[in-house]
Amino acid sequence: MSSAGDSTGQRAEIAAPILAVQDLSVRFDTPHGLVEAVRGVSFDIGREKVGIVGESGSGKSMTGRAVLRLTPKAAQVSAQRLDLHGQDLRRLSPREMRAIRGRRISMVLQDPKYSLNPVMRVGAQIAEAYLVHHKATQREARERALEMLEAVKIRNPRRVYELFPHEVSGGMGQRVMIAMMLIPEPELLIADEPTSALDVTVRMQVLAILDDLVSSRGLGLMFISHDLNLVATFCDRVLIMYAGRIVESCRASDLKHARHGYTRGLLESLPRIDERKERLQVLERDAAWRDGPTILHQSSGGSRP
Amino acid sequence: MSLIDIRELHVAFGEHEDRTVAVDRLSLSVEEGEVYGLVGESGCGKSTVLRALAGLNSNWQGRMVVAGETLGPKRSKAQHRLMQMVFQDPYGSLHPRHTVNTLLSEPIEIQGLGTADRRIVQALDQVGLDASFRFRYPHQLSGGQRQRVAIARALILEPRVLLLDEPTSALDVSIQAEVLNLLSELKRSRTLTYIFVSHDLAVITHMCSRIGVMRLGKLVEETSVDVLLGEGPRHPYTRHLYQASAGYDRRLAQTTAELDFESEPQP
Numbered sequence: 001m002s003s004a005g006d007s008t009g010q011r012a013e014i015a016a017p018i019l020a021v022q023d024l025s026v027r028f029d030t031p032h033g034l035v036e037a038v039r040g041v042s043f044d045i046g047r048e049k050v051g052i053v054g055e056s057g058s059g060k061s062m063t064g065r066a067v068l069r070l071t072p073k074a075a076q077v078s079a080q081r082l083d084l085h086g087q088d089l090r091r092l093s094p095r096e097m098r099a100i101r102g103r104r105i106s107m108v109l110q111d112p113k114y115s116l117n118p119v120m121r122v123g124a125q126i127a128e129a130y131l132v133h134h135k136a137t138q139r140e141a142r143e144r145a146l147e148m149l150e151a152v153k154i155r156n157p158r159r160v161y162e163l164f165p166h167e168v169s170g171g172m173g174q175r176v177m178i179a180m181m182l183i184p185e186p187e188l189l190i191a192d193e194p195t196s197a198l199d200v201t202v203r204m205q206v207l208a209i210l211d212d213l214v215s216s217r218g219l220g221l222m223f224i225s226h227d228l229n230l231v232a233t234f235c236d237r238v239l240i241m242y243a244g245r246i247v248e249s250c251r252a253s254d255l256k257h258a259r260h261g262y263t264r265g266l267l268e269s270l271p272r273i274d275e276r277k278e279r280l281q282v283l284e285r286d287a288a289w290r291d292g293p294t295i296l297h298q299s300s301g302g303s304r305p
Numbered sequence: 306m307s308l309i310d311i312r313e314l315h316v317a318f319g320e321h322e323d324r325t326v327a328v329d330r331l332s333l334s335v336e337e338g339e340v341y342g343l344v345g346e347s348g349c350g351k352s353t354v355l356r357a358l359a360g361l362n363s364n365w366q367g368r369m370v371v372a373g374e375t376l377g378p379k380r381s382k383a384q385h386r387l388m389q390m391v392f393q394d395p396y397g398s399l400h401p402r403h404t405v406n407t408l409l410s411e412p413i414e415i416q417g418l419g420t421a422d423r424r425i426v427q428a429l430d431q432v433g434l435d436a437s438f439r440f441r442y443p444h445q446l447s448g449g450q451r452q453r454v455a456i457a458r459a460l461i462l463e464p465r466v467l468l469l470d471e472p473t474s475a476l477d478v479s480i481q482a483e484v485l486n487l488l489s490e491l492k493r494s495r496t497l498t499y500i501f502v503s504h505d506l507a508v509i510t511h512m513c514s515r516i517g518v519m520r521l522g523k524l525v526e527e528t529s530v531d532v533l534l535g536e537g538p539r540h541p542y543t544r545h546l547y548q549a550s551a552g553y554d555r556r557l558a559q560t561t562a563e564l565d566f567e568s569e570p571q572p
Contacts, residue, residue, distance in 0.1 A: 055477040056448075170347075199346035199504065200549040208558035226477065233552030269482035271511035273550055276534070279486050280511070283479035 017044035018188050018220040019067065019105075022081035026062050026244075028074055037062045037075075039244035045188065045220040049211070051231035051252060052224045054241035055266075060224045063241070064190045067222075068105055069097050085187065103133040106181035110193040112173030116165040122173075123149070123161025126180045133184040148179040152209050171202030175209065182213060188220045196227070207234055228255065228266055240266075243290045250297035260295045261286055306373065307334035308498050309358070309466065314367035316353050327353040329522035330367070335515075337465075340492065340499040342513030342530075344506055344546065350522040351502045355468045358500070359390045372465060382416055389459035393471035395451030399443040405429075405454050406439050412462050428457040432487060449480035453487065460491070469501045473508065485512060506550040510534065518543045 026038040038059040043050070052060045066077050069089070082089045084104060092100065109115045117125055126148055127141035136144070142161075149157035152175040165173060174194060181189060191210065195203040211234070214221050225231050231238050232255040240248040240263045248260040258264055268281035286292075316328040328350040335341040343351040357365040363378035370376070371387055392398040399408055409428060413421045429438060432453040443451055452472060459467055469488070473481040485508070491497060503509050509516055510530050518526040518540065526540040538544040548557055 055479065200546060201346060204549055204553065204558040207553050208555060211553075211555060228478070229552045233554065266478055269479045271482075271485065271505075271507045273507045273510050273547070274534070276511065276530075279489065280482035282482050282486065 016086075017046045018085060019045040019222070020081055020083040021063075021067065022079060024063065024066055024079040024082065025077070026059070026066050026071055027076045027078075028072075029076070036244055038066065041241070041244070041246055042080075043239055043246065043249070045222055047214075047218045047220055048236040049214055049221045049223055049234065051235035051238040052222065052241060053226065053228055053231050053238060055226060058241040059244040060241050061192050064107070064192055064222055064224050067190065068101055068107060070101075070107075099133075102129065102181075102186070103184045104186050105188045105190065106184065106186040108174070108177050108181050108189065108191040108194045111197045112168075112170065112177045113165070113197075115177060116173060118165050120164075121161065122163055122165060122168060122176045126161075126176065126183055129180045130183045144183060145179070148183045149176070151182075151213070152176075152179045153205065154179075169202075170198055171206060174198060174202075174206050178206070178209060178213075182217070185217070186219060188222065189214075190222045190224070192224045193226070194223075195230070196225070203230075228270065232256065245290075246294055247289060247292070248295040248297075250295075254297055258295075259297075260289075262289050308337040308339075308372055309333075309335040309500070310368075310370040311354070311358070312368040314354065314357060314365060314369065316350070316357055316362065316365045318364075326522050328357070328365075331519075331522070331524050333517055333524060333527065335498060335500060337498055338496055339515060340501055340513045342509035342516035343500065343502045343519060344504065344509045344516055345519035346504060346546075349519040351519050352470050354519075355390065355470050355500060355502055359388055359468050360385060361390070386416060386462045387464055388466040388468055389462060389464040390468040390470060391452075391455050391459050391472045394475050395448055395455050396443075396475070398455055399451055401443055404440050404442055405446075408443075408454065409458055409461055412458060416462060418462075424461055428461040431460055431491065432457045447480075448476050449483055452476060452480075452484050456484075456487065456491075465496070466498045466500070469499055471503055472501075474503065474505070481508075488512065506546050518546065 021044070022042045024038055024041045025036065028035040028037060041063055052063060054060045062071065065071050067082065071077055079090060084100065089100065116122065123142070123145050126145040127138070130136065130141045130144050146157045146161060149160055154160050154172065154175060160168065160172065168176065194210070195206050198206060210221065213219070223231065223235055232252050235252040238250055238252050238255050239246045240260065242262045248258055248263050250258060256267070258267065265281070265283035269283050271280060311334065312332050314328050314331045317324055317326045319325050331354060343354060345351045353362070356362045358369060360380040368375065374384060376384060406425060409425045410421050413424055418424070425439065426436060429436065434450065434453055434457070438446070438450070446454065472488070473484050476484060488499070489512070492499065501509065501512050510533065513530055515527070515529050516533065517524045520542050526538065526543045528539070538547050548554070
């Protein structure tokens with residue numbers, strides 16, 4: 001099974017990526033010394049779905065947050081390059097950054113229960129996201145919000161518009177979040193484990209919506225996940241992170257031929273439905289992975305070590 | 306006779322118009338030494354079955370017989386000892402201000418078993434933790450180590466049945482592999498019967514010999530894993546779970562929205 005569309009059309013976009021990141025680091029000065037959460041990560045995202053996979057603590061979420069400058073106050077972020085369509089995000093003032101956040105880059109988080117305002121109707125929250133970034137009347141914003149609810153395949157937008165977050169299911173809540181994030185028509189969407197809190201049936205529908213929106217609106221998607229299987233089937237390209245670095249980069253369809261010991265170890269530790277074995281392979285962590293070379297597959301496209 | 310026999314288990318929450326049926330006249334039986342998997346999506350009632358069986362919820366109707374004893378809403382100490390539960394979230398299920406030693410002593414004290422010292426060392430050893438872990442607090446342990454402690458706590462009373470409620474869902478895949486291997490080894494080295502609840506069909510088929518698929522409080526399909534993998538799923542809902550577990554598929558997403566599992570024949 002493979003995801004929609006071959007990405008040959010998207011290859012061309014990589015020449016002028018939406019997002020270009022070079023040598024991004026995030027450090028925390030703690031009483032126990034310097035903790036490096038992200039250590040010199042470089043990648044580009046064009047009009048494509050790029051998956052960032054790794055285990056907890058690998059720095060994948062921190063990478064997404066650093067792009068939006070949403071890291072905690074204590075974090076020291078540095079990068080050689082952090083460009084959105086050629087614009088240097090590092091030089092922007094907090095005020096200018098606010099104009100980027102939500103408008104040009106937006107973010108979908110794991111659990112809609114915690115990321116929606118519990119005392120505001122979901123429709124009004126979507127309309128608000130539009131009003132913050134566009135000069136429009138309440139009525140126009142409402143119309144746009146209803147259109148957006150329809151775009152994320154909500155059957156009765158007028159009814160759902162009036163609901164409070166606690167009245168919607170997990171899958172519907174996540175669609176509301178996606179509607180809210182896409183209404184300002186961003187160029188890049190960062191999705192941090194967007195479907196991990198959802199059941200498989202609902203997950204499939206939410207992913208299909210993201211998939212369609214990425215191809216119809218030509219936006220870039222940074223898809224952060226711990227689920228190798230999902231990333232391999234959903235994304236175009238995959239970056240594998242370990243201990244704050246990208247250790248391997250390949251096309252999603254090539255993930256099963258991954259060469260890095262860590263990636264191989266992760267793949268082999270997964271129980272598989274089509275293959276029964278007595279024992280699962282246990283990942284033997286190699287100290288050399290921390291600072292070893294990044295494995296770059298020939299066809300992996302825009303990512304640099 | 307089966308070790309566990311559940312007949313017409315019915316669990317409902319709420320009153321009048323708020324009444325929700327979580328488990329709807331469910332019957333299943335599990336043989337001694339078997340690993341029985343319950344799979345389904347959130348809200349299907351799989352955890353509710355475990356909680357009723359473990360005695361954590363006394364508000365149920367039906368008949369449950371375990372090791373020849375008919376279970377009532379109130380349990381004797383011996384009945385509690387028979388079945389122990391391991392929960393999903395090792396961060397939430399261990400008291401944050403109790404050391405591993407205290408956590409493991411508590412069930413021994415409640416049961417009045419004495420010989421705590423020997424049992425604790427033995428239980429830690431069984432789950433692959435050395436004695437240095439004994440006086441640590443949960444926050445000093447990783448997620449995988451915590452889940453090992455939770456398993457040790459369940460094993461310390463030498464139960465015949467382990468009720469495992471999504472025991473690896475909160476763990477990274479590499480840690481999941483370690484915990485699943487540990488559960489398989491424990492099963493081999495002593496006579497244990499598992500009921501393993503998970504939403505992950507790949508984990509279930511790896512661990513179990515027989516599985517029940519639940520949807521909306523009902524068992525929609527019961528099959529042996531060999532038959533499931535050999536002949537494929539029979540019920541459309543099981544087939545759907547099976548296909549969805551392979552990852553993202555645009556065409557499958559299309560059909561999902563249109564599927565109506567209700568109108569399909571029940572097995």
